[in-house]
Amino acid sequence: MSIVTLSADQTDALQEIVNIAMGQAGDSLARVLDTFVVLSVPRIRLIEAEQVSQSVAALMDDATTEVTAVRQSFSSHLRGEAIVIFTSGSVSALSDLMGYEHSVDAQTEKEVLFDVSNILVGACLNGVAEQLDADLTFSAPSIISENVTPDRVLTGNNLPWNYCLKVEVNFTLEEKNFKSHLLIMMAEDAIATLGESLNEFIAAI
């Protein structure tokens, strides 16, 4: 099996693009949420399907913390899925932030998670797409796992790919007890397309 991977130059370019995109994302998120958002430096990695469960578990300080994960797909020039992982129980801080009324039932809780995921995912990916001169289409968010330990968010079974590119960013909200992790994942066939876009980007600078 030949592994389509990114060259050192392409990885550097991607890191730069994602850094810029996250800076912009933090800014737009602060405007929408009206609070200061702290984003980590994005980490870019090529991972194998067998490592996926382990790599999600490694995001958390505590492997027994229950989490809920929301996914969203993006397509057109770049194709993949974005996954936002919330620690269960961080919803109350969020619903407050998103201006929902006090009584938050189970359905509204999900709506809050979807809204926040959609904003995080859109803000980050649109920033990346803009720099690569791409225009993305997004699917509606949906829950992939609810109240599970981090290692069970994604398991190596039944994944139709062998390896994928993973971009990982952590979000923290100042003043709020809230932390979430954004994973942008692109499977093997989409990596080649990303590589071409990166080549054009490198040629243009």
Place this chain on the structure above:
Amino acid sequence: MNTNLQPQSPPLHEYVIERINVGVFSVNRDMAIVLWNRFMESHSGLRAEDVIGKNLFECFPELPRDMLERKINSVFILKNFAFTTWEQRPYIFKFAHNRPVTGGIDHMQQNCTFMPVKDAEGEVQHVCVSLLDVTDTSIYQNMLKKAMQSLAEASNRDGLTGIYNRRFLEETLAKEFSRVRRYGGNMSLVLLDLDHFKNVNDTHGHLAGDEVLRNAAQRVTAGLRQSDTAGRYGGEEFALILPETTSEGAEILAERLRARIADQPVQHENIAIPISISAGIAQWMPHMTRYENLIEAADVALYKAKDSGRNCVKVAQVQASNDGDARSQPTGT
């Protein structure tokens, strides 16, 4: 001679947007409607010429304004898509649906996509909303959910007695056990065993035995608190899972149960069959790391009750032995 006598048709994309069986409308930054297709016209009863140029929320005061403004504004600011799905928010517009007779729901169930419409400079000037009628999907989904619920319920029940089965008991015990280990507090487990049940079967037949089990199951489950769980653990054995209950509290409950069962024989085909139960109680202790430890402790106490002549209640008491290992020892009551 002019062969083209037909009036000028609109461009294809205009025609499609106008006639497609999906709601399509757009608003500008002032929330004024700028596009309103035929689907929106026919379901809202308001024609495009009535609403175009007017504020969306003035035309439809019943809309969830806070939520929609928040969504639409986020599309303008972030230049990003936004969504609503029927599972979280069944509808935005109170539209009638095409299942008025067989539907069993109030309004058309809707999935909406809010799309940024960018100008040549890349600025978002409009938000275009597409509204899908997902009423049928939601009806099937709800039917499926109900079927799954009744299946789940059935798989938790014991076929003979109708009370919870061992599978459910163990699941509940495991959950309650990890809760008490994590957050502290108390919990107790009571194991109950019908005395001389084999004799009932041998003397009166298996039908009588079944009746005794059903009757005992009803008496065991009657009068429990909402948070307590009772079920059939095995053959003639029952279990009670009592959250936030010390062994003293469990003992009072078990003693009441024992008396209730011993006081009244079971009637089967005009024969009164006297029954009694023995009970073993164990309270969770911090040294117990697996829920099986709690079952073992209750089991030891139950055997003690059997050995002490049956029709009685025994509590497992925890004593730390010399090697530092705590063990459960049954003591009489």
